[in-house]
Amino acid sequence: MSSEFNGKVALVTGGGSGIGREAALLLARRGASVMVVDRDEAGAAEAAAAIAAAGGQAASMCVDVSRADDTRAMVEATVERFGRLDFAVNSAGVGGTRARTADYPQDVWEMTIAVNLTGVWLSMKHEIPAILAGGGGSIVNIASVAGVLGFPHYSAYSASKHAVIGLTRTAALEYARAGIRVNAVCPAFTRTPMVDALTGGSAEHEQKLADALPIGRLGTVAEVAESIAYLCSEGARFTNGHSLVLDGGLSIG
Ligand code: NAD
Secondary structure: OOOOOOOOOOEOOOOOOOOHHHHHHHHHHHHOOEEEEOHHHHHHHHHHHHHOOOEEEEEEEEEOOOOHHHHHHHHHHHHHOOOOOOEEEEEEOOOOOEEEEEOHHHHHHHHHHHHHHHHHHHHHHHHHHHHHHOOOOEEEEEEEEHOOOOOOOHHHHHHHHHHHHHHHHHHHHHHHHHHHEEEEEEEEEEEOHHHHHHHHOOHHHHHHHHHHOOOOOOOOHHHHHHHHHHOOHHHHHHOOOOEEEEEOOHHHH
């Protein structure tokens, strides 16, 4: 445990798995109290239990970020339980399905946009007033390298992540003087259940993804969580509206 974030309170959506879970654990190790929310209630509860087992402070809640009532309730519950809100990490997301743009099924399109884009906006809609009430803080949205590059066969995912970057920049401009910094991270393939779903668990397919990255390997959740914690930290106090690309060099080739 470190004391860097002692007295700070973080809310992590999608905290029941993958990048969100690791970010929740890292913020807690650095001293923050963490509300872990996920539509997977058991996953959120397990992450909160892991934080408590390591000596941290956490609570969990079942939340669907595409529902306005849920996102309002998650912020109310965080403030009720821990007294304030300083950091929000919006990681809840879905991959959609694999199809070319003209063949993309409308129901999957709508669901992907509802979670990845509207879910981030609804989360911020309720997080921002709570962070303002405490005098300021930091929001980190989890976009993707697919938010800065086209991603063939994943139009809904790529469009939603491009939009998250636009939303991040806009909110960053709106709230900078009020003391909220809003940034995004844009990871490339990082080993989580979402990437396992993409590869179908095939080592050969995973190697192809690794080979596509100049660095020659997938990212790890620890690497993404480190950047999220950095963007929350005092060290990043002049960083606002930034999209931090974590892709082993993919997007510069
Ligand atoms: P993951 O599947 O391990 O975690 C996503 C979590 O979001 C799950 O626990 C899931 O239950 C939750 N979730 C999904 N829909 C939800 C909803 N409507 N309400 C609340 N929770 C919901 O995947 P991950 O890789 O950790 O993904 C986390 C974020 O990182 C996503 O936004 C994803 O798009 C983004 N991302 C992942 C990668 C990668 O390679 N893994 C790369 C770039 C961006």
